Amino acid sequence: MRNPQFLGKTKMRLAALLLAFAALPSPALAQVAETPSPIVDRLLACQSLPAAEERLSCFERNTGELRSAVAEKRVVITELKALAEARREQFGLPDSPSPVQPALTREVPEVKEIDSTVASARLDPEGQWLVALPDGAVWRQISGKRPIFDPKPGSRIVIREGTLGTYSASIDGQRAIKVRRER
Numbered sequence: 315m316r317n318p319q320f321l322g323k324t325k326m327r328l329a330a331l332l333l334a335f336a337a338l339p340s341p342a343l344a345q346v347a348e349t350p351s352p353i354v355d356r357l358l359a360c361q362s363l364p365a366a367e368e369r370l371s372c373f374e375r376n377t378g379e380l381r382s383a384v385a386e387k388r389v390v391i392t393e394l395k396a397l398a399e400a401r402r403e404q405f406g407l408p409d410s411p412s413p414v415q416p417a418l419t420r421e422v423p424e425v426k427e428i429d430s431t432v433a434s435a436r437l438d439p440e441g442q443w444l445v446a447l448p449d450g451a452v453w454r455q456i457s458g459k460r461p462i463f464d465p466k467p468g469s470r471i472v473i474r475e476g477t478l479g480t481y482s483a484s485i486d487g488q489r490a491i492k493v494r495r496e497r
Contacts, residue, residue, distance in 0.1 A: 353383050401425050403449060406473065406481055406495030427474040432485065435465040444496070445471065445483070453483060457492035461485050 357380055360372035383389040405425045434446045443455040445465055453473065465471070465485045473483045473493065482490035 351389065353380055353389060402428060403451075405475075406451070406453070407497075408479075408495075425475075427472060429470070429472050432465045432467055432469040432471050434467055435469075443491075445485075445493075447471070450497070452496040453481075453493040454496050455483075455491050456494050459489065459491055461488045461491060463488060 353376070357373070357376040360369055360376055363369040363372055380389065384391060402425050405428055428447075430447045430449070432445055433448045436444050438444055438454070441460075443461070443465060445453045445455075447453070463486060469486050471483055471485050473481055474490070476482055481493050481495070483493045484490045
């Protein structure tokens with residue numbers, strides 16, 4: 315028979331692991347409501363077993379299965395913060411698939427504008443501005459209007475989504491210019 319103190323610590327560790335997995339909002343866990351995941355269902359079912367040793371055995375077996383599924387990328391576990399950052403990074407890119415499952419759209423709202431700083435700015439041969447942001451995104455001016463003051467590193471830039479897939483950028487509070495995300 316196992317040492318009761320060891321069994322208690324192991325049980326607590328597995329319970330903490332289960333709670334951590336259950337508490338993490340992720341595409342895989344979000345799909346439970348839409349299309350149940352048998353792996354997650356089996357793991358969660360362990361909690362209802364009355365006998366401690368049987369419950370522990372169930373947790374060990376199913377935690378191992380979940381770990382394998384994560385390693386093989388059949389199940390993805392992520393935090394809402396990471397999904398929100400992925401949405402922000404995709405802002406303005408054409409035909410970007412959403413990194414967020416429909417069940418999570420309330421928790422990770424759409425990005426309608428970004429507020430950043432200019433990392434670098436230069437004029438292209440046609441006299442249009444190319445503005446790079448610190449995250450690597452590059453925006454190209456597509457309207458004929460030029461900003462009153464040229465953008466420079468450190469300038470504040472606010473890029474807003476407009477209608478019909480258009481975007482406008484305001485640099486240091488100046489009038490907005492139409493822009494398109496290049497990368």
